[in-house]
Amino acid sequence: MVKFLFGIALFLCTPFSAQSVANSSSEVYDDLLRLQNNTTVMYLAAHPDDENTKIISWLTHEKHVDAVYLSLNRGGGGQNLIGTEKGALLGLLRTQELLEARKVDQGRQWFTRAMDFGFSKTANETFGFWDKQKVLSDVVWAIRKNRPEIIITRFDPNSNGQTHGHHTASAILAMEAFDLAGDKNAFPEQLKYVKIWQPKRLFFNTSWWFYGSKENFDKADKKDLISINVGNYYPLLGISNNEISSKSRSKHACQGFGMALERGNDLEYLKLLKGDPPKTNDIFDGINLKSEYKPLQNQIDKTVADYNFKNPELSLNNLLQLYDLLQKDNPKDLKLEAVKDLILKSQGIYFEWTTKNTFGTLNEEIPTIIEIANRSGKNLKFSFDDASTKEISAGEDFKENQKYKITNEKISNPYYLKKLPKDNLYVVENQEDIGLPEISTAINKKITIDFGSTKIDFNVPLQQKTTNPSIGERYEPFYTVPAFVANFEQENYIFNAKAKEITIELQNFSGNSKAKVSLKSDKDWKISPSQNVNFKEIGEKKKLIFTVEPLSKNTTSNLEAVVESNGKTYNQSLNVVDYPHIKRQIWIKNAQVKIQNLDLKIPDVKIAYIKGSGDEIPSSLRAIGLPVKELDIKTWNPSLLKNYDVLILGIRSYNVNSEMAVINKDIWKFVENGGLIVNQYQTNRGLLTDEIAPLQLKLGGNRISEEDAKLKMLVSNHPVFNTPNKISEQDFDNWIQERGLYFADSWDKKFVPLLEGNDAGESPKQGILLVAKYGKGTYVYTGLSFFRELPAGVPGAYKLFMNILALGNTKK
Ligand SMILES: [Zn+2]
Structure with missing residues (x-):
């Protein structure tokens, strides 16, 4: 069979x-x-970027077998080095980066329904967020569906506490699923769709990293390990395996994994965890390929x-x-x-069906071009969905302009984002969809080629094609969107008792020129009346400003944009993830945001900001009425700081800007003269200079990943906890994802540590929030995750951040 x-x-x-x-x-x-x-081999780990592309590429190019990477999640909980996408949008970006990586290394990509909720220290903590049985069922499903002879884990099932909890969890799930996939009593509901499947071997892809150092690994006894040389050169393709795998790995741009190509012999090691040991150094020994x-x-x-x-x-x-x-x-x-x-x-036969348009909507008629290049040596007959036929002679490039009317009512949306995730799992209703990286929403044209005795159908997706004189042609998916979409500028709006103007951007994709737009919330809010809008053309955008005023104190509500046109109501927003290295992605979701009225005292300070790898701190501060000037350090000049009280350093600014080493002396001077620097977290690895503060400060990898871990105020009468906002224990409630990361390990005695805390079972950490007087000014280092908490509208984090900024008031 x-x-x-x-x-x-x-x-x-x-x-x-x-x-x-x-x-x-x-x-x-x-x-x-x-x-x-x-034959199929499954590589199994937790995140986008965990996969060993050297092994995947070796499997597909050297062994010429099918390789599938099963990643437990899509990586929405991590940091983004190229933009501001977080959560589901970051997951969309990373899914596409994985698909681009697989195009290079020729593997395939799969996922479970698990959502990346951020860092966890142990597998137990991980299974506290994910329903273990559901994720295990998805791993068993992936094995039954893909039928791998061999499974290779990236992580050691016995590594609890030594690596990210998701990592250990992935190996534990692999061990359990290996035993269950072939058992008809395990997850029997799946057997309506698949047969049971027993993989033959389970390996752990170990490396020096698991031994603490390269020296330890060199010395280690490797008699139980199978070694694979993944440095093979493929003359057929003119490239070596590690060159392919480096190119694949470089697709993980939002994690900063762009790398130089590697060449030469390179050994990978596999340790058998389950199944019969191979008798030779061949992982496939005794397996019929x-x-x-x-x-x-x-x-x-x-x-x-x-x-x-x-x-x-x-x-x-x-x-x-x-x-x-x-x-x-x-x-x-x-x-x-x-x-x-x-x-x-x-046969050198080439199809494409393209349009210049980016988006279309139901009943819209769009211009398209069909191209069929018959570069085979014979005349061929092609037939189309409408039963028309066309004979295209050898060497002919047939092109035809065609109008296409969109009759598909379905909005293009990622299949796993159609419903809101529940309990940290994506909601996928159709069992057969579970595991797929994506399901195409493309409109397809069926083209049949008549090869005489055999006729073969091909589905050609409608794509957007644009040509730019400086970059050449670019292809993107073509998406069907609602007739009207309304986007807010932020996900959360923080109010401080006063009325505020909220801008929404309305975009029209229909032929209807008139629409009525309103914002809706509950009785705690007063909102300016609905507005009528006239559009001249399809795709046109208009900005509308509404006034929203809180009517009661300390209140949180939803605010929804509603568009009425031609008797129909629309309440969705269009969210686009667009980078040159991936296929453009969209997510259509409710045009709904959170509005909160906080009792917040805001200091009177002028703020400058130097961007790191991207955070939304400037827009979060602007949202409460604090102006922030983003400085361009490429054209640095010390006088840029002259008019400011506070300089905020964006997350990872010392990891991504080589200029920081040069401008340090100017920003230290700024503190000496009375300014305040707020250094948000930097990662201890990959600092572009060792000097990240005017005083001795050494970072470590410590973090608190439990977002509800208790934080103790060490100096309760310090201004940070008192002015202008009084901070109490409740202000550490409802934080999201984590407390903080990359805390300081050691510091000059001029620094005063203000907070102490730790994850369950760990020793207390104090490098969380450090404040030092320096000259006439103040220097602050904090690993607290303000970059997550402020955009999410966490009230206590706002109050604490205001108090930190207030330390910059000394200049006045
Ligand atoms: Zn990982």
Whole structure:
């Protein structure tokens, strides 16, 4: 039997887009070699970036087997080095980075429903956030669906407390799922869709990192480890394995993993955790890599043997026979899609269906262009969904402008974000969707090629194509969006008793020119009346300003934007994640934000800010009426600081700006003369200068990941806890995700530590919030996660931050 694999997952991305196609004769041959094997290996870890791309690429290029990376989550809880996306939007970005990485290393990507809730120190803490049985069921599902012979974990199941809790949890789940996937009594509800599957071996991909140092690992007894040289050079492709894996790893741009290409021999080590030990140094020892369905395997082997490098087109008959065999045997198999792809590549047939438009809406008629290049040596007949046919002669590039009316009522939305996540798991209603990285929302055109005896259908997705004189062509997905969307500028609005103007941006995608827009909340708020808007064209944006005033103290409500047009009501926002290294992503969600009236005293200070890797502190401060000037350090000049009381250093400013080392002397002078510096967290690894303060200050990796961990005020009469806002224990309630990270390890005795706290079972930490007098001014280092708490509108964090800023009042 041919293995029942993959469903349609792999080819939900757009296989025919011009930029992703590797079509050379040797690349087609390499694809054929991968077709020859019928074996899957699953690499299993916790996050985007945990995967060892050296091993994935070695599996797909050296062993020519199928490799799938199962990441427990999509990584929305981490930090973002290239933009301000957090949470679900960061998860969308990282999902796409993983898919781009897999295009390079030829692996496939899977996920469980688990959401990244941020750092945790132990597997137990992790399973306190995730329903362990549900995540385990997803891992078992992934094994039954992908049917791997071998599973490789990145982490050691016995590493509790030594690494991120998600990491240990991923290995523990792999151990348990290995035993359960083949047991018909485990998760029997899945057996409606899949058969049980018993993988043969489970390995742990160890490395020096797990031994504390390279020296320790060099000395360690490796007789129980299997070693793999992942430095192979592939003359067929003109590239070595570690060059491919470095390119793949560099796709994790938002985690700062862009790297130089590596070359040369390189050993990876695997330790058997479960299953029969291989008798040789080969992880596949005793495992049949081929299909047990003989006619199919024979036909694949024949196609490989007959392959003509100078003229790949001659493979057509072999490939058509393969296609027919797969049609009869199992139309859903991955190999069927691979064979269709090989037919196009070997024949030099190229399709694309494009539009210049970015978005469209129901009933809109958009201009599109269909292109079919027949670069095979023969005339071919193509037929389309509307039953029309077209003969395209050898060498002809057929292009036609076509109007397309959007009749699809479905809004393009990531399948796992259609509902709000529950208990730190994404809500996926259809069992068969669980695990998929994405489900295409593209509008497809069916094109059938008539090869005489065999007719083959291809789905060609509608894509946006733009051409820019400086970068050339760019392809992006085309998305269907609501007729009107309304976006707020922030997720949370903090009020300080007074009325505030709130701006929303309305965008029209319909032909309707008139709309009525209102903001709605509850009785605690007074909102200015609805407004009528006229649009001239599709895609036009208009900004509308409403006045919102709190009517009662200390209140929190939702505020919703509602658009009425032509008898219909719209209440959604359009959120776009757009970077050159990924496919543009959108998330359509309710146009709803949180409004809070806080009892907050705001200091009278002028604030300058130097950006690090990106945080939303400036907009959070502006939201409560504090002006913030963002300084450009590329054109640094000491006089830039002249008119300010406070300089806030953005998160990781010393990790990402090499200029900081140069301007340090100016900012120390600023403190000496009476200014206040608030240094938000820096990571202890990868500092671009050792001097991050005018006084001795050494950072460590300590953090408090329990967001409700008790914090003790060490000097309760310090201004930070008293002026202008009185801080009490309640002000540490309702913080999100964590208390803080990258606390200081040691410091000059002029620094006064103001807070003490720790995660359960750990020793108390004091490097959380340090304040020192320096000259006439004040220097503050804090690892508290203000960059998360302020954008989330956490009242106590706002009060504490106001008091820190008030230390800059000394200049007056
Ligand atoms: Zn990780």
